[in-house]
Every structure is written in structure tokens, then in C-alpha cells.
Amino acid sequence: MARITRYSGRIRLSFVKVALAAIVVNLFFLPSYPLVAVTPELPPPLYVHDVYLNEQAVGTTDDIASVTTLLREARRNLAASSDELVLVEGELTYRERELLEEEEIDSEELILTRMVNILGGNVRETLHRSYTVKINDFVVSLASKDEVIAMLQAVIDKYDEERLYEVTLAVDSERELSVLTARIERRQAEQEDEGENGTPGIKAGLTHVTDHLFATAEPLVEKEFADYDNGLIAIYFADTVGVVEAYLASSELVSLDYAIEEITKEDEKPKIYEVVSGDTLSGISLKTNTPMDRIIELNDSLVNEYSLLRIGDQLTIMVPEPELVIVRKEERYIEEYYNEDIIYIPIEEWYTTQMRTIQEPSAGVRHIAAITTFHNDIIYEREILKEEVVYQAVPRIVERGTRIPPTYIKPLSGGRLASGYGPRVAPTRGASTYHRGVDWGTPTGTPIFASSGGVVSRAGWGSGYGYVVYIDHPDGRQTRYAHLSRILVSVGQHVSQRERIALSGNTGISTGPHLHFEILINGRQVNPLRYLN
Numbered sequence: 001m002a003r004i005t006r007y008s009g010r011i012r013l014s015f016v017k018v019a020l021a022a023i024v025v026n027l028f029f030l031p032s033y034p035l036v037a038v039t040p041e042l043p044p045p046l047y048v049h050d051v052y053l054n055e056q057a058v059g060t061t062d063d064i065a066s067v068t069t070l071l072r073e074a075r076r077n078l079a080a081s082s083d084e085l086v087l088v089e090g091e092l093t094y095r096e097r098e099l100l101e102e103e104e105i106d107s108e109e110l111i112l113t114r115m116v117n118i119l120g121g122n123v124r125e126t127l128h129r130s131y132t133v134k135i136n137d138f139v140v141s142l143a144s145k146d147e148v149i150a151m152l153q154a155v156i157d158k159y160d161e162e163r164l165y166e167v168t169l170a171v172d173s174e175r176e177l178s179v180l181t182a183r184i185e186r187r188q189a190e191q192e193d194e195g196e197n198g199t200p201g202i203k204a205g206l207t208h209v210t211d212h213l214f215a216t217a218e219p220l221v222e223k224e225f226a227d228y229d230n231g232l233i234a235i236y237f238a239d240t241v242g243v244v245e246a247y248l249a250s251s252e253l254v255s256l257d258y259a260i261e262e263i264t265k266e267d268e269k270p271k272i273y274e275v276v277s278g279d280t281l282s283g284i285s286l287k288t289n290t291p292m293d294r295i296i297e298l299n300d301s302l303v304n305e306y307s308l309l310r311i312g313d314q315l316t317i318m319v320p321e322p323e324l325v326i327v328r329k330e331e332r333y334i335e336e337y338y339n340e341d342i343i344y345i346p347i348e349e350w351y352t353t354q355m356r357t358i359q360e361p362s363a364g365v366r367h368i369a370a371i372t373t374f375h376n377d378i379i380y381e382r383e384i385l386k387e388e389v390v391y392q393a394v395p396r397i398v399e400r401g402t403r404i405p406p407t408y409i410k411p412l413s414g415g416r417l418a419s420g421y422g423p424r425v426a427p428t429r430g431a432s433t434y435h436r437g438v439d440w441g442t443p444t445g446t447p448i449f450a451s452s453g454g455v456v457s458r459a460g461w462g463s464g465y466g467y468v469v470y471i472d473h474p475d476g477r478q479t480r481y482a483h484l485s486r487i488l489v490s491v492g493q494h495v496s497q498r499e500r501i502a503l504s505g506n507t508g509i510s511t512g513p514h515l516h517f518e519i520l521i522n523g524r525q526v527n528p529l530r531y532l533n
Contacts, residue, residue: 077112151259264324343395
């Protein structure tokens, strides 16, 4: 008993510690049990999206995926209200929030209506159904098919005074895209004899058949002039006229009047004409509607109207030509003056630049029925169907050399072109205001060569020329070399091409060391640069 009493204090202390530990465990690890009744748990909050179109509220929805579909539908509804293509700005934004108590989300119909109203007030641009016409590099856009036809009709009406032909648009079956092609068709004449319901009657049908038979049958007798048609028999576009439907802004369309002006205005364009058998410069001038002196000016190979032409030669001509070329054929009875082709007599001892007329021409008179083909206003070719000569034309007969003339080269090495041929401001007192040669600036003492072989006809002082050398050439031309410092040849001396004849200088009326060079044809100065090889 004494033993138990001895340890009883320790036992009580241990019991207290264990009890306290149990309480702590219960507080932290065991579930607690309320002493009152359990309150029911509240439902989770509902989240929705406020929808904005172009920063304007259109409604509240819990189905955000449907909003994009509604925007597409709004665009379709707006487009359906117009025949044109309408472009509008449409940017959607969303804001998520908790749905308030007693608040309802908006219906899709209401959101759609608001979207249409907002889009209608934000139209960026209306693209109009229009038609773009392309002819080679020429492009123009018009508001309708009718304007396209009116523009093209204005072009052909210039040549179709009787209004026998009309422009039509048809689908081009050879193109992958939906492209229209413009064509010219003869207007359908009204039938004089019609059956019921506007169909051709028997008489009209028989007339059509017999007319066709007579038209295709060989004539039994030669036709008289009166038997030929007199007027336009065919007309068509020389180039493909493509028409594409498109939607364009108003700023990209032009007025009908402007389009007609652009497509009919004529600009000079360089063309190559190939010489054919029987061609003369005067004939080419008539064919191409280009003045003869203009043809000579454009082609270095031509000296005058009698210059030699060879079949296959290519001549540059400047032709006034509109954007759209109209080809037309006209059958006409014509009473006209005409000229025979020039008769050339070859002279082997002469150069091709030498010629002499031994018989002057005179025009004849003839009656013809012919089909003439025009490219716009230019005669392209003529087919004579019947001819009756009233007065026979007399041809021009010309003797002409066949030898190839000598060539001409630049008469010095290097040098700076200081003054060209033609009008100029006089460089110094006493100098000419019309320069009849070319000047190359070069140091005094530069070797000067003969531009072509020939005979020295002058060598000495030449007033304003200073020291000068003249050389006569076998083709009848003459070259002159002026402002020299030293002359190395004498009169009557034969010189070869590239042979040294002088040294450059600054003599006579001169503003500095240079060579003045001239070429004369028939005693008249020409631009030397056109004749140098």
C-alpha cells in the first residue's frame, strides 16, 4: 500500500497529459458535429457574356458560340437588302460576368436585330456590280452591260452610217472564267412576209432559199458596175474585246462619255511596214496615211522619194491609231485618177543613190468596182473586182544605179560630241545659229581621218572654217573637215577611208579645240550622224 501511494502522484499527472492530448487530437483530426440543424447548400452562380459589336452592346447570352453565326446571318440580311456588294466593319468583343438575380438573357432574334442595325450604320463601302473591258493594254470599267455595248457601238457607228451592225456580248467558251466577248453582228432585217404568230411565211422562206442559191451560184455573165453592192459589207474587231463582270467601288468606274473619248482618241504609234511587190514610197504613203517626207525622215535608208525599195524591206512609220482597231470591208464603184508603177532602168555603173528621171508621169482615169479593207481610216488592201480604163496612165521611168554606195565612219578616235546638227544658240560672235554639221571636242593635234574614200577637192584656209579640207566621194556626196591646225593632203589627191588627212585645231570662228564635220548630198548639208556606220 505504501508502494502504491508512493507512485500515485505520478499516475495522476500522466492521466492528465493523456486526456489533454486526446482533446487536441479530436480538435484537429476528427470531424466536428454541429449542435444545430444543417443549412441547405446554395446553387453555384450562372455566368453569362455581354456581347458588343463595334463597341456597341447587342445583348447578353449564355451561348457564346452562337454569336459568330448570328453575325454572319446579320451580314446576309444586310446584303439581301441591296443588289450591290456591301462591305461593313464588324468586330465582336465579349465581357463575362455573373447573371444578376431576376435578370434574363436576350433572345437570338433580338441580338440579330441589333446586329443588323449596327452594321447598317457602319457600311464601309458599297461595291457596285460593274463590267471591266480589256483590249490589249487598254482597261476601262463601266457600270453596266448597256454602257459597255454603248461604248463599243459608238466606235463602230463612226464607220456604219446606215446602222446595219450592232455590238453583242456572248460568253467566251474558250475561257475558264466567266468572260464575255464582244462581237459585231448584222442586225436582223424584218421579214416582209410573215405567217401566223410572227413566223416566216412560205413566200419569205422561198425568197430566202432562192436568194441563197443565186448568191452561191457562179454568174453566167460578167457583172456590170451597177450590179455590185455599194457600201459596207463586213465589219469586225481586229483585237479580242474581253468583258469581265466584277464588283467595284464607285471611284473605279468611269462615265460613258469618258470611256468613249478614251477608246476613240488617236495616238501616234510606231509600226513596221514590210515592202511588198509593186510598192512605191508614194503608194506606201497612201496606204499608211503617212506623209512621204515623214517616212523618209523616220528611215535612214531612204534619201528621197526615188530611193530603192526591195521586197521584204522593213520601214518604220508613225500611224495615228486608237485603242480599238476596227476592220471593215467596203464594196464601192469608184471613178478615180490612178498612177502606173514607176519603171526603173538599172545602171550598173551608178550607185544606188544616183538616179535620173527620163520620162515624167501623168495620171490616168479609170472606173473600178473594188472591195477595200480598212483598219480604222487606213487602207489596208484593195481587191479590184472590175476595171475600165478611160485614159491610160503614163508611168514615170527612172534610171537608177545598182552599185552599193560607200560607207562613212566617224573621222576621229574619241572626242566629245559638243554640238549637234540643227538650230542652236550661237556659241560666239559670228557663228551660225543653225549648225550644219556636228562638233567633237578634242585636243589640238588629234589625227583626223577620211570618213570615206574619195578625192580632195579643197585644202586650205576657209574663212569661218579656218583650215579646212573638202573630199568628194564617188557616190556624189562630199565631206568637210574644219577648224584644223594642220592639213596633211593636197587638192586632187586620192585618199582612202581611215587615211589621215589633218590634225584638229582651233582655227577660224571657234570657241575651243574641236573638229567640225559635215556631209553634203546634192550640195546640201544633212545630219552626219544619220549616215555614219
